[in-house]
Amino acid sequence: MTQKKALLVLSDGSVYSGQGIGADGLRIGELVFNTGMTGYQEALTDPSYAGQILLMTYPLIGNYGLNEQWVESDKVHVEGFCVRQDYGQPHHVKAPLNLDKYLSDNGVGAISGLDTRALVRKIRNHGVMPAALQVFEGKEADAASLAAKASATDYSNIDFVEKVTCGQMKKYGSGSKKVALIDCGVKGNIIRELNQRGCEVFVFPAFTKADEILSFGPDGIVVSNGPGDPARLGSIVAEVKTLIRDYPLMGICLGHQILGWAAGSKTYKLKFGHRGGNHPVLDKKLGKVVVTTQNHGFAVDEKGLGSDWEITHVNLNDKTNEGIAHKSLPVFSVQYHPEAHPGPRDSMYLFDQFVKSL
Numbered sequence: 001m002t003q004k005k006a007l008l009v010l011s012d013g014s015v016y017s018g019q020g021i022g023a024d025g026l027r028i029g030e031l032v033f034n035t036g037m038t039g040y041q042e043a044l045t046d047p048s049y050a051g052q053i054l055l056m057t058y059p060l061i062g063n064y065g066l067n068e069q070w071v072e073s074d075k076v077h078v079e080g081f082c083v084r085q086d087y088g089q090p091h092h093v094k095a096p097l098n099l100d101k102y103l104s105d106n107g108v109g110a111i112s113g114l115d116t117r118a119l120v121r122k123i124r125n126h127g128v129m130p131a132a133l134q135v136f137e138g139k140e141a142d143a144a145s146l147a148a149k150a151s152a153t154d155y156s157n158i159d160f161v162e163k164v165t166c167g168q169m170k171k172y173g174s175g176s177k178k179v180a181l182i183d184c185g186v187k188g189n190i191i192r193e194l195n196q197r198g199c200e201v202f203v204f205p206a207f208t209k210a211d212e213i214l215s216f217g218p219d220g221i222v223v224s225n226g227p228g229d230p231a232r233l234g235s236i237v238a239e240v241k242t243l244i245r246d247y248p249l250m251g252i253c254l255g256h257q258i259l260g261w262a263a264g265s266k267t268y269k270l271k272f273g274h275r276g277g278n279h280p281v282l283d284k285k286l287g288k289v290v291v292t293t294q295n296h297g298f299a300v301d302e303k304g305l306g307s308d309w310e311i312t313h314v315n316l317n318d319k320t321n322e323g324i325a326h327k328s329l330p331v332f333s334v335q336y337h338p339e340a341h342p343g344p345r346d347s348m349y350l351f352d353q354f355v356k357s358l
Helices: 040-044 099-105 116-126 143-151 160-164 188-196 210-214 234-243 254-262 349-356
Strands: 005-010 015-022 025-034 052-056 080-082 109-112 129-136 170-172 177-183 199-205 220-223 249-252 266-283 288-301 309-315 321-326 331-334
Touching (some): 005 109, 005 143, 025 080, 025 266, 025 288, 040 099, 109 129, 116 266, 177 210, 177 234, 188 199, 220 234, 234 254, 254 266, 254 288, 254 331, 266 321
Parallel strands (some): 177 199, 177 220, 249 331
Antiparallel strands (some): 266 288
């Protein structure tokens, strides 16, 4: 059997070759990196990675296998996957699948054998950039052609929320409280954490009108994480402005950015984003530091916040905004993932805070 090959070509013309794993074919996306040492399957199935080629900085991926239960959604959302070493034969009683088989079954290609350190340095120095990933057998792909295709792609001009949101309302769990969740690309553990706190969760497509959401009689609203540029989501922002007048609301990641726009601010793109499970954040109201899981490429510009809003959380690495709250209404959001799956679990108290306000 011929061993698969792969080429990763960046929009600046840089070419990286390696071993191909997963599905054959060409994928184009924004190249980003994640610093997590575990959680590769959760990352692969996180809808926030739609439209992106994901590079893992931890050098050994696939070592503890994959399990169909360790997912955050019903499919792999990354465009492509890049690793230093694919551990082909994992040993785990609960994880029978290896990375090659899992990616092949999901129609996604990957490249292994990369100098991931060099690639991360390039992204940190020059910023995230479009890239093309070709997995093939036989004759080598044309690198110049791949670079041209990558250069023609503009991540910010695509509405990825429309691609990942659910097609119709779905109900999860049961409980004494009803939570309406606006699905911009929700991770499954957000729903599970709400269910565990006695909430019946109604998940609505991202572009559902406020009147329809309110017709279900919710006790509170959650705006989920998701992919893409929040500046494209003006229609969701408009509905959120209506919802926060009378209902407790919690925003997570993209939901935080949407609330930031509703609060009078704007967002801007970070050079290489925050993706991983080791980001320190100061909770200013509690006066404590939490270690957080993050996955975002945009941040809220604090300068535009209205006078009714306050800054509640700050990233201790680069001082970017990590949370806001209304001064008098039970409305707040955080830029990171309190449902962190896998951990850390430092921020689970935010779900308790939200449920107590219902």
